Amino acid sequence: MADALLIIDMQAGLYDGPQRPFERERLLDTINQLIKRARAANKPIFVARHTGPEGSPIAAGSPLWQVWHGLEVDEHRDHLFNKTRPSCFLGTDLARQLRAAQVDELVIVGMKTQFCIDTTCRVAVELGFSVVLPEDGHTCMDTPALKAEAIIEHHNGTLAGAFVKRISARDLWRSSDHATH
Template sequence: MNRTTALLVIDVQTGIVEGTSDQQPVYQKESLLQTIQALIDRARRRSIPVLYVQDVDVKAAGEEAFAIHPALQPAPDEPVILKKATDSFHGTDLHDQLQALGIDHLVIVGCKTEYCVDSACRKATTLGYDVTLVHDGHSTTGNAALRAEQIIAHHNTCLHGLSNLDPFIIVRPAKEDVFVPIHDSYR
């Protein structure tokens, strides 16, 4: 089956990646930025659509913490979808934009693993998208119960193979050709 892929870059805002006065930076931020930038570059070279999601609750628009990280700036023709919920699809036109592009496979990267990345992966499958979550392309901060690396490892494990009806999530490292879905080989 021929698939049409898009790269979805979630909440890579300066205040999340770099942290703020009251919040730590995400785990291994330098490595995360390099991985996501390399994937964005690969997608652009192959004319794969890149869509960004930006959380309006991070900080006020116009503040540095609200802005998409300078290392990961969208190109002028790449959509930036503003969201209020952890779910990138809720109350936004993300699904409509993806449908207009004929997308049926999403490669997902971004922040934070247990909130917005997890929500987007799960919701995407219920909307009919196969999802490739990039193993080393998402990050978070630790909390009172778990260190950041434990949260990331847990989500890489529990989301791999998660299905809702037919579409499902596969977790793959960025070094693989994540833009070519392998879901059909498991069906």
């Protein structure tokens, strides 16, 4: 079983926007640690950028569309791709790329919990992939109805079992055991 890291929407417009993501510094550190461990274990890394239409604040190439500068991705080594929907699969060739790399399990991290994380987890399972969701590897912002912490916990609980294997990021790709979680 081959696995890969999928990082969703860690972009300047979301990460550093007017509404700050819950525990954003901790999340950035967690994802950067996963990037380092994925590289050490020779796991492919896929990075999704949410892309708006031409003229929007997150149009391709705009400052807010850029991957957050503190995220340790390598544009020459990692697989960056653009998406226009909450699903990382709809309108992209991600499924084809994963199958070509013989990936059957995805570790999904990034933003926003209730939109792109949730949708991508569910669609990945529908497409036949196994999904690992680090419970501390995704975030969002407060909404008028719920605080971000409650949204994250709700989705961790709702997705666990039926859609994802819920674990702690610290249990992934440890140096003593690269082959398993």
